[in-house]
Amino acid sequence: MARRIDGRPGSRKSERHASQVAYLDTSALIAFLDRSDSYHLTFKRLFSVPPPIVTSALVIAEGHGWFLRRYDRRRASEFLAFVEALPGLTVQPFDQTELAKVRRVLAKFGDQNLTLADGHGLVIMENRRVAACWSTDRHMGLTGVSLAIAR
Numbered sequence: 001m002a003r004r005i006d007g008r009p010g011s012r013k014s015e016r017h018a019s020q021v022a023y024l025d026t027s028a029l030i031a032f033l034d035r036s037d038s039y040h041l042t043f044k045r046l047f048s049v050p051p052p053i054v055t056s057a058l059v060i061a062e063g064h065g066w067f068l069r070r071y072d073r074r075r076a077s078e079f080l081a082f083v084e085a086l087p088g089l090t091v092q093p094f095d096q097t098e099l100a101k102v103r104r105v106l107a108k109f110g111d112q113n114l115t116l117a118d119g120h121g122l123v124i125m126e127n128r129r130v131a132a133c134w135s136t137d138r139h140m141g142l143t144g145v146s147l148a149i150a151r
Contacts, residue, residue, distance in 0.1 A: 023125045024055040024089070025135035026062045026117060028148060033067075033079060039136050042149055046134060052088040053134075056124055058117035060091060092124050101127075112139050 032043035060083055068076035083089065092098075102119035114122075118139060125133060125145055133140045134148045141147045 020132055021052045021054055021128065021130055022050070022132040022134050023121055023128075023130045023140075023145070024053045024059065025121055025133060025137060025140055026059045026066065027136040028134035029059070029063045029079070029083070030066060031136055033082060034070075039149055043134070046148060050086070050088060051132075052090070053086065054090045054092060054124060054128060054130065056092050056117055056120040057094045058120050062115070062117045092120070094120060098123065109139075109142055112142065114139060 027039075028043050028046075031037040031039040032047050034040065060080075063079055063083070064076050067079045098120060101123045102116060105119045105122050106114055106116075109119075109122075118137070121133070121135075121140060122143055124130065126143060131145055132148070133145045135141075136149050138147065
């Protein structure tokens with residue numbers, strides 16, 4: 001079962017994870033950039049002093065598509081500008097080798113409705129031994145990583 005990261009400033013859990021690499025999921029980007037999202041304040045606190053962050057190229061594509069469909073080209077472009085300016089961000093590329101790894105994860109968790117981006121995130125967290133995941137989606141904690149918040 002995934003543990004929850006406390007995004008409140010000064011909390012032990014927040015401080016403990018501050019120096020570790022965190023995995024950044026699409027839902028955290030949306031929550032931070034869309035003020036109408038119910039988790040906006042949580043991610044506003046977390047992004048105020050972010051640790052080094054890793055994400056998938058698929059997360060960037062998924063987020064761009066979300067802002068394009070939900071809003072417009074301008075908001076999608078603003079999303080990309082935010083991602084490009086995010087300090088300490090590493091974007092893991094997605095290629096044929098990564099696809100093979102993700103297919104194994106999707107088969108392992110075949111009872112879950114995981115997207116390709118979700119599966120790639122789980123692979124990245126396992127390969128890089130990431131202990132914290134910034135996501136609002138509980139299935140990102142399937143492997144036991146701490147979640148910023150779980151639905």
